Amino acid sequence: MQGEIEYHTKERVTIKDISAKLGISSTTVHRALAGKEGMTDELRDKILQTAREMGYEINYAASCIKRKLQKIAVILPLEEDRYFDNIWKGIRKQAEEARPLNVDVEVFACKDEWDERDILKTIADKGAGEYAGVLAFSYSSSYSRTTEIMMELQRLITMKIPTFMIDDDMVEPAGIYCIPAYQKEIGELAAELTALMTPEEGTVLVSRGREDSTIHREKLQAFQDYLRKHKPGLKIVLIDGYSTKEELDGPVRENIKKALQEHTDVKLYYAQTSGDTRVAAEVFRENKEKCNFVRIGTD
Template sequence: MKEKNITLKDIAIQAGTSVTTVYRVLNNKEGVGDELRQRILSISKELGYTLNYAASSLSKKATNIVLFFPKKDETSKYYTNLIYEGYARFKEEIAGFNITFTEYFYEYEAEDLSSRLEGLFNDKSFKVDGMIIFPMRSRQIINLLNRFAGRGIPMVLMDKDLTEVDRLTCVKPNEELAGSLSGELMCKLVRTPGKILIADYDITVLESDLNIIDGNSSNFEQMIQTKRNDLTTERIHISYRDNQLYHYMKDRLESDANIVGIYSTTARNTVSVAKAVFQLNLQKKITVIGSEVFEDNIQMLQNGVIDAIIYKNPFLIGYESLKILFNYVIKGQETRKQYNITPRIILESNATVLADSY
């Protein structure tokens, strides 16, 4: 039979059950035993039946999805804009479904995000069917998100994970692999003994004693220690804001001749690092590995200031975050507890091609 001719009644007859039971299974409702559920799913697949999710959603009350995301600032173009663009792209793809989106944009402060979360949590009239959050990381935020989880609201954490939160899943870069890739690359590019600085300040970490494993810096250090015993590493936790990191790097590079390389784990840090190296004309002495592809970084690649970039595909992070939540809420598809986006090494020859693809 053709797909359009298959009805719930056809499946019910073959399964030896009622149309209501078939409907419950295909719409991921409870109250049907596992054995019968699997038999119905198997028969529907054999018959080529496909549930029209769009039509199904239009016949029900609107599904409400909420997004919490940082406000745009002068640094958003380096990374978070692309995450939002990925989210917006999938949002366009599901425009035919009966879904409403409520979007909250917050300042990079725990107080701003927490007040918005509190306001939504206390609004008993507002129904939330799913949430996507680019989180700031503090105990207060963890506690607030777990209050939403206590109401059974599925949450997708975007880009940054909080393992203490009972979230549906997290879509993030594979930071451990990013650290290993950059460490191995640094070992190959640096020809002389010396010190490697790691600029790994993270604006989302608001409490330094939180149980957050920095797999990026750790794996970078481990790779250096394993492959190059003539190199040492030092982490630099200084904010890029108000040019703090730039001035620190400039002063440090002028005073410490032992520095032979710098690895920046984030896009924002990379801008400050590259600017300092460029201003001091040290591109032939200092090997720089940065993060993310955007106009400033491409120019620094072309000028020889940055030797390579670790690209974490922020667009895909945003796209997959909404796609996974959509598939769970609308289609009832199960999900893993974490999705790691594979990073890539970018050089001058492929940087412009990647940038043009968006």
């Protein structure tokens, strides 16, 4: 039977032994041990406890011999982007651990969201039997407006291929799984660092991020709420503009320069995004005499 999980102990206890002891069917025991649905938590816990008491261990090797190879597609931006360094490391680690379980992780590196769109199309074109799941990164809220990208995501969902998106608050298309950042916690942590590293009064410059991003808005709100409560003497000045690549740096760069000219009591600069961090660092190097303050960032 494909996908069946086999178990082994020194005494060669079988699933039938557990079912006989508990007075339930072998099928129910198997489903509990395999982590499948279709029973109450109370019954599942009872079965697992009995299995432990009888010395059961899952024979993953035997299970995988019978299990068909499953491919997972992972789509992430190019590795030279430091933002994704830890995600790349995590994917590689999990890919190594999954390989003995007959799970093959196929990684696609893309240059931008349009390149990702083409990769999504290629995956969808292969049909429902090629990939068991897809994990991709949502570059921006353009996913919620771009017909071509939404169409490829919808195709995957229609084929019942579980599709997960990282780093945005996506509610469409229906059936998509979203893995957003812990924006409130990140904002509060940045604010806590700010409170620890600044005096009671002064100006804090904060890059606003992308205004149509739920993640950026909620992170900024959490940052502001924390400082208003714990360091009310600090004045928060928001820097408008959002940069993902050098050709989009202009507005952020000019707004940072303007803020440095208008505020002589800057105590800290907080960048919400990796792009804004890069631009700010360049501006600070060009204006060293005005930048004797703490600099922190996320991403």
